[in-house]
Amino acid sequence: MNILLLTDALDxxxxxTHVELLARALHAHGEEVxxxxxxxxxxxxxxxxxxxxxxxxxxxxxxxxxLARRRILSRLLRSEHFDVLHAHTRQTALLLRTFCRTAPRxxxxxxxxxxxxxxxxxxxxxxxxxxxxxxLAEYTAAAYSIPRAExxxxxxxxxxxxxxxxxxxxxxxxxxxxxSRLDRDCSxxxxxxxxxxPRLIARGYRVHxxxxxGGQEHSALSKRAEDIxxxxxxxxxxxSGHVEDMPSLLSRQDVFIGVSRAAMEAAACGCAVILxxxxxxxxxxxxxxxxxxxxTNLCCRSAPLPTVEALEKDLCxxxxxxxxxxxxxxxxxTLVRKQFDGNAMLAAHLDLYRAAKKGRRVLCIxxxxxxxxxxxxxxxxxxxxxxxxxxxxxxxxxxxxSAGEDSRHFGIRCVGRRSPLEILPTxxxxxxxxxxxxxxxxxxxxxxxxxxxxxxxxxxxxMHATPILYAAGIGPLLGKRACQRAKHTLESSPYLSLRDPDxxxxxxxxxxxxxxxxxxxxxxxLLPVPQKRERQGASYVCIVLKGNGTLPSPLVPCAKExxxxxxxxxxxxxxxxxxxxxxxxxxxxxxxxxxxxxxxATETLSILAGASLVLTERLHAMILSLSVGTPAIGIVHDPRxxxxxxxxxxxxxxxxxxxxxTQEALIDAALxxxxxxxxxxxxxxxxxxxxxxxAEKDLEKILSLLYNDTM
Numbered sequence: 126m127n128i129l130l131l132t133d134a135l136d137x138x139x140x141x142t143h144v145e146l147l148a149r150a151l152h153a154h155g156e157e158v159x160x161x162x163x164x165x166x167x168x169x170x171x172x173x174x175x176x177x178x179x180x181x182x183x184x185x186x187x188x189x190x191x192l193a194r195r196r197i198l199s200r201l202l203r204s205e206h207f208d209v210l211h212a213h214t215r216q217t218a219l220l221l222r223t224f225c226r227t228a229p230r231x232x233x234x235x236x237x238x239x240x241x242x243x244x245x246x247x248x249x250x251x252x253x254x255x256x257x258x259x260x261l262a263e264y265t266a267a268a269y270s271i272p273r274a275e276x277x278x279x280x281x282x283x284x285x286x287x288x289x290x291x292x293x294x295x296x297x298x299x300x301x302x303x304x305s306r307l308d309r310d311c312s313x314x315x316x317x318x319x320x321x322x323p324r325l326i327a328r329g330y331r332v333h334x335x336x337x338x339g340g341q342e343h344s345a346l347s348k349r350a351e352d353i354x355x356x357x358x359x360x361x362x363x364x365s366g367h368v369e370d371m372p373s374l375l376s377r378q379d380v381f382i383g384v385s386r387a388a389m390e391a392a393a394c395g396c397a398v399i400l401x402x403x404x405x406x407x408x409x410x411x412x413x414x415x416x417x418x419x420x421t422n423l424c425c426r427s428a429p430l431p432t433v434e435a436l437e438k439d440l441c442x443x444x445x446x447x448x449x450x451x452x453x454x455x456x457x458x459t460l461v462r463k464q465f466d467g468n469a470m471l472a473a474h475l476d477l478y479r480a481a482k483k484g485r486r487v488l489c490i491x492x493x494x495x496x497x498x499x500x501x502x503x504x505x506x507x508x509x510x511x512x513x514x515x516x517x518x519x520x521x522x523x524x525x526x527s528a529g530e531d532s533r534h535f536g537i538r539c540v541g542r543r544s545p546l547e548i549l550p551t552x553x554x555x556x557x558x559x560x561x562x563x564x565x566x567x568x569x570x571x572x573x574x575x576x577x578x579x580x581x582x583x584x585x586x587x588m589h590a591t592p593i594l595y596a597a598g599i600g601p602l603l604g605k606r607a608c609q610r611a612k613h614t615l616e617s618s619p620y621l622s623l624r625d626p627d628x629x630x631x632x633x634x635x636x637x638x639x640x641x642x643x644x645x646x647x648x649x650x651l652l653p654v655p656q657k658r659e660r661q662g663a664s665y666v667c668i669v670l671k672g673n674g675t676l677p678s679p680l681v682p683c684a685k686e687x688x689x690x691x692x693x694x695x696x697x698x699x700x701x702x703x704x705x706x707x708x709x710x711x712x713x714x715x716x717x718x719x720x721x722x723x724x725x726a727t728e729t730l731s732i733l734a735g736a737s738l739v740l741t742e743r744l745h746a747m748i749l750s751l752s753v754g755t756p757a758i759g760i761v762h763d764p765r766x767x768x769x770x771x772x773x774x775x776x777x778x779x780x781x782x783x784x785x786x787t788q789e790a791l792i793d794a795a796l797x798x799x800x801x802x803x804x805x806x807x808x809x810x811x812x813x814x815x816x817x818x819x820a821e822k823d824l825e826k827i828l829s830l831l832y833n834d835t836m
């Protein structure tokens with residue numbers, strides 16, 4: 126593979142050392158590696174090892190700087206084909222964002238990046254996101270609304286041949302080392318160590334302390350060390366600055382104080398390690414705190430903050446007991462070899478690179494998701510469950526009005542359905558776009574909705590993402606122009622999946638070729654059906670109302686009459702928390718009953734499964750009722766709206782349209798269904814099973830069309 130690694134600069138530091146080790150390991154494995162950075166102290170060693178380096182300017186917060194860096198990257202990508210582009214800083218990741226369809230883009234998270242609104246907008250986390258620790262993965266998922274399941278954790282690795290134990294000279298003073306970048310955000314351990322140095326000498330301990338690293342605090346620490354040495358009249362503290370040969374320095378140490386990669390290297394060299402950093406303090410590294418330590422890449426995040434007392438107590442334990450010091454060193458060495466082996470890190474990266482090279486395997490689905498309609502959100506839920514069952518490795522991105530909330534709820538990446546800045550890059554890296562479920566292609570509610578979904582299908586085709594209609598309801602299409610627009614757009618789709626015969630007939634009447642039309646079933650049939658259970662408490666009938674109209678629904682007095690005649694309690698179920706809220710609140714006041722507002726499939730199906738009957742103005746209440754074997758009656762006020770009548774005919778359920786809707790007819794039909802409820806349930810369940818198989822087969826055909834090599 127030909128791999129491009131990007132970072133800001135290759136000076137000494139955790140990120141830089143990580144990139145250096147990864148580049149060397151890939152090169153030794155036989156991969157072609159190019160490193161793009163703004164030079165630094167590590168470049169000469171990489172080039173000397175035969176690794177190619179390309180120089181770009183240091184990042185500055187100006188458009189001119191960004192464009193200059195982008196031009197260099199653009200020339201490199203035009204002149205050479207890379208299989209993988211892997212960025213290790215937020216600035217270089219942002220550069221990759223501006224290039225589409227070049228190669229898979231991977232971004233590694235090495236720290237807790239701040240997440241202001243501007244930074245969230247500008248940050249880019251690649252098609253594959255890595256984190257070096259579990260806590261960074263969780264933070265990035267929460268701060269940037271990335272599904273946690275999509276973030277891979279690959280711990281840091283170190284070269285265990287380069288960093289290896291050496292025999293210590295036991296009759297010398299105990300050598301104590303603090304090594305880190307000596308900036309204000311990571312040098313607190315060095316200051317604490319200097320605070321306790323005079324007390325260590327006063328207790329009679331023979332020690333020599335070395336502080337290694339460069340940064341903002343180097344001068345202040347050097348002055349403090351000189352003052353301590355002068356006051357004690359001993360050469361007890363050395364501040365060495367940058368160290369070129371860390372293995373040699375570590376080989377002479379007995380105790381290491383610090384965090385992160387430096388702590389790993391010290392443990393590999395046979396030092397006892399005290400984990401002490403600006404972000405937290407865990408004390409002597411051993412098997413008892415190992416899990417908490419590795420969860421934060423040995424950075425101690427979320428642990429108590431370091432104090433002079435805690436550091437002095439642990440350090441004195443190690444100084445007083447050579448046997449404890451030796452066992453702590455041995456245990457830390459075992460732990461680092463097990464958790465942070467550079468070979469394991471390389472293998473994990475290669476696995477990800479190979480998976481990325483095979484293909485993006487990204488599917489985008491758009492619909493009326495995140496808009497407060499329970500039925501549409503359950504379509505997405507059913508689709509995701511179906512895909513996970515048939516092709517679990519496939520990555521799904523959904524267009525949603527509530528992208529952040531739905532990302533967390535469904536565990537996938539969601540982007541704003543009204544944001545061109547999010548939709549365009551999403552479609553650019555997707556294999557296909559599914560216009561998914563619901564009666565999306567209709568203009569009864571206005572032409573804008575129809576134009577929106579047709580535009581998405583056209584845009585997908587322009588971005589080389591296969592446009593597909595999935596389990597869709599069609600119509601009503603009012604007017605000749607609406608029909609022509611729909612025909613012109615849908616003719617370019619290789620697969621048009623319809624959820625009911627009327628929708629199929631509508632497209633046939635437009636002249637769409639028959640071979641492209643496929644009769645499937647609604648995606649909510651892919652939801653798991655709750656296990657059968659004995660009904661507890663009084664019988665109830667579910668009422669699902671639609672809209673905010675001022676006229677009362679005929680279902681409300683019908684429910685009240687049923688409760689009088691059959692002692693069956695009405696229960697109001699809210700399916701659209703935006704459109705249906707007012708009508709449902711008025712009905713609740715009239716009936717004197719509470720409103721149930723389920724938020725997920727399990728809760729919704731359980732409510733409907735426990736009912737004796739469902740009276741609904743919403744299609745998906747009828748579909749889900751069939752799934753759980755509960756009889757239902759649907760009513761439709763507008764005769765042009767065919768979706769409930771079409772499904773009722775398909776499933777054998779009852780439906781009243783327009784002038785057929787009278788209170789007497791509804792009550793008679795409801796009493797009939799209640800009378801024969803137990804006989805009807807197995808019949809309805811059998812019909813639901815047939816539609817479930819049809820939905821599974823329909824999804825299988827779509828996935829086979831797109832990913833026939835994996836099905």
